[in-house]
Amino acid sequence: MKQKVMRDEISPVEAPGRGRPRNQQTHDAILDAAREVLRLHGYAGFSIEQVAALAAVSKTSIYRRWPSKGAILIELYMEGLPDEAISESAKSLKAELRRYLLATVERLQDLEWRTILSSLVAESQYDESTAAMLRDKVVMPRRESGLRLLRHAQERGEIEADIDLEVILDMLFGPIWYRLLFVHARIDADFAERLLAQVNLALFYKERVGKAKKR
Amino acid sequence: MKQKVMRDEISPVEAPGRGRPRNQQTHDAILDAAREVLRLHGYAGFSIEQVAALAAVSKTSIYRRWPSKGAILIELYMEGLPDEAISESAKSLKAELRRYLLATVERLQDLEWRTILSSLVAESQYDESTAAMLRDKVVMPRRESGLRLLRHAQERGEIEADIDLEVILDMLFGPIWYRLLFVHARIDADFAERLLAQVNLALFYKERVGKAKKR
Amino acid sequence: MKQKVMRDEISPVEAPGRGRPRNQQTHDAILDAAREVLRLHGYAGFSIEQVAALAAVSKTSIYRRWPSKGAILIELYMEGLPDEAISESAKSLKAELRRYLLATVERLQDLEWRTILSSLVAESQYDESTAAMLRDKVVMPRRESGLRLLRHAQERGEIEADIDLEVILDMLFGPIWYRLLFVHARIDADFAERLLAQVNLALFYKERVGKAKKR
């Protein structure tokens, strides 16, 4: 539902009044072909030309729907988005962060998904509009819901008021993108747990002091 | 010195006796032009053709020296590398990390430098050989010297033996690349200090517990 | 009419319904530019790149129409072909040969035309497909209609049945190409007349004997 709304902002459905209506099959064929090309040849082989050929669709039909390669990638991202979104109203920060990180990492086991994300990063270096979409549709929504989650935790005293929330977010998301792009180490559940453990040391530093006192 | 050696591994100096020697001016003109093209038009405008034109050099002369755009970018990286490298034998981990992060962040004030790095990431999604160079010349050396620095600190008891060093490294480097690529927030000395503060919470968690006890 | 058909065999007109139709102006501009480049710089300067530049047309637009330089040359030949073709049903062999040779020689006064022909010969040494086109479109049609003309003359008794027609054709066409390619002597109406006079000595040797007898 929400995804639909977001997609529609990219390729808005105009009032279907006049003329021949767009073919939904064409739409799907394009996205399927895009996924297939990414899967087979990676970002390097991901050209509009190739996608059109594989979808048995004219280039025009692609450009009519999406203004650029980046927009297609964003669409693929939107469609692939699982319901992993951070639940801002979760009762336990610790539990919600764990749930979210494990879900994210689970999703990233899929090579196709990793390719979509890394292609988005690459394309956004080329094309400013892709960079903007990447920020607006991918990066910032996550940061914002994460921020709200953290704020709620602060408000109910789960974490201290002096925690540097922005940097905490960088420490949560940054390492994942880092491993995704440079592939120097695995991104798996173990990594998620260990990353979370370190972040928790920063998030709950006071709590630890308290526990220590009690001993 | 060290950079020279590393550069030579990319464009190795063959036995200098044979044939007309390469012209150092040509070499420099190409790299200067590459920097200029990146500066003026970013990664999107960075084509061998443009670089050759701007350097008033034939394409052949470029391909003779570097096999790909990625290799040129790596060379630019190598040349631009300041002496910011992590000093593995530093006496104070805390001080050395701070010095390194501030130097890194200082370097990243330069738009040209940021463009080189983000272009490298983009190009490495296209081209596996660039990805390999990026790993071998940029990412891993930093991680390895960082790892050694952390190990020395462990050995002399500055930090605990149970610290998850790999993840600490991800938390140090990841957020910087993350901000570099998505440009959602500034990368400045303040960021460096705040990032370090959070990481220190994880690195020195025991120390804090001790201090708390004393009170 | 016949030329049209022949040209179409080189760049066949596919079912005209589909897609944006080819631009006739582009077509003409390319051929005009090709002629101009040949005129200005000869075969040596005749490159697709130059033609494209002069025609203000992309290289793609040329390659879409003709697969090779040779094919363009053949097209220029076809377009330039005057209605000099041998009339196979002519009543007088002697008169028809004279008419044809004089027309041919007249056409060869044009440097542009000579360049097209000699370029075709040169290119056909490079490229087997050009050689095939040169044979099929230029050399053999002339030989075949010449052969038919000679046969008709034999049938109606204008020349003897034992005349070696193939060699007669070599003697008619060979010397012209020979002078065209080596430029050791002029190709003009005088040459045509003198060549014809010699060939007639072979063609009508019996007649001569007859005339001589009568004296």
Added chain:
Amino acid sequence: MKQKVMRDEISPVEAPGRGRPRNQQTHDAILDAAREVLRLHGYAGFSIEQVAALAAVSKTSIYRRWPSKGAILIELYMEGLPDEAISESAKSLKAELRRYLLATVERLQDLEWRTILSSLVAESQYDESTAAMLRDKVVMPRRESGLRLLRHAQERGEIEADIDLEVILDMLFGPIWYRLLFVHARIDADFAERLLAQVNLALFYKERVGKAKKR
């Protein structure tokens, strides 16, 4: 002997005074490689670069000896020239023409030889200096000795004084080049005999008239 002199005019042996003398093996290796490249890949693959590579010789060593591809081809022609030259002082024109044509045709059974000649024609369309050499070294010498042969025959009354000698030469040489370049028909002894038969009809037309009278 004569050929040697002619070759030397192309790559003259300067007074062997100072400096390291040229290596004859290098000279031979280049020409052998040139022949080999022509044999294997035809005129299309005949590049200085390829010849140098195959001869295991530097390009400089080739350019030091011959100014152009055409000059090498001329050299190959010179070396391959058999002692087929027209003997100007032959007693019988008819016999000498027959001997010469049969020798020529015999030589042309060799594909390598045909390739050298047709390459020369192609190259001479590119390069004016090759055209000049082709005229001076190949075409005109044959024509001139042929012309002298014919004149001697005229002087001693073997043929009539009114014969058009220039055109006779065109009719002897033209058809051979014609078949060589367009490969529409074989060049063999049979062709030589038949061509000669036709030319003889022109050369000895009076003689025939005479014979006819006698009957």
Added chain:
DNA sequence: TGATAATCGAGACGGTACGTCCGGTCTTGAC
């Protein structure tokens, strides 16, 4: 014997052209 000089290979150099691919736009006839 040592200076001089042309050779040798290797290969860098600036150019030009090749034929292909892709981007993004435009044009057509059919639906």
Added chain:
DNA sequence: GTCAAGACCGGACGTACCGTCTCGATTATCA
């Protein structure tokens, strides 16, 4: 107004040769 098809210009790709040049090393003659 959408659809498939495909032409259009422009730009870049990486490669092949061109003919020139620069090098260190070699091999001769001449002083």
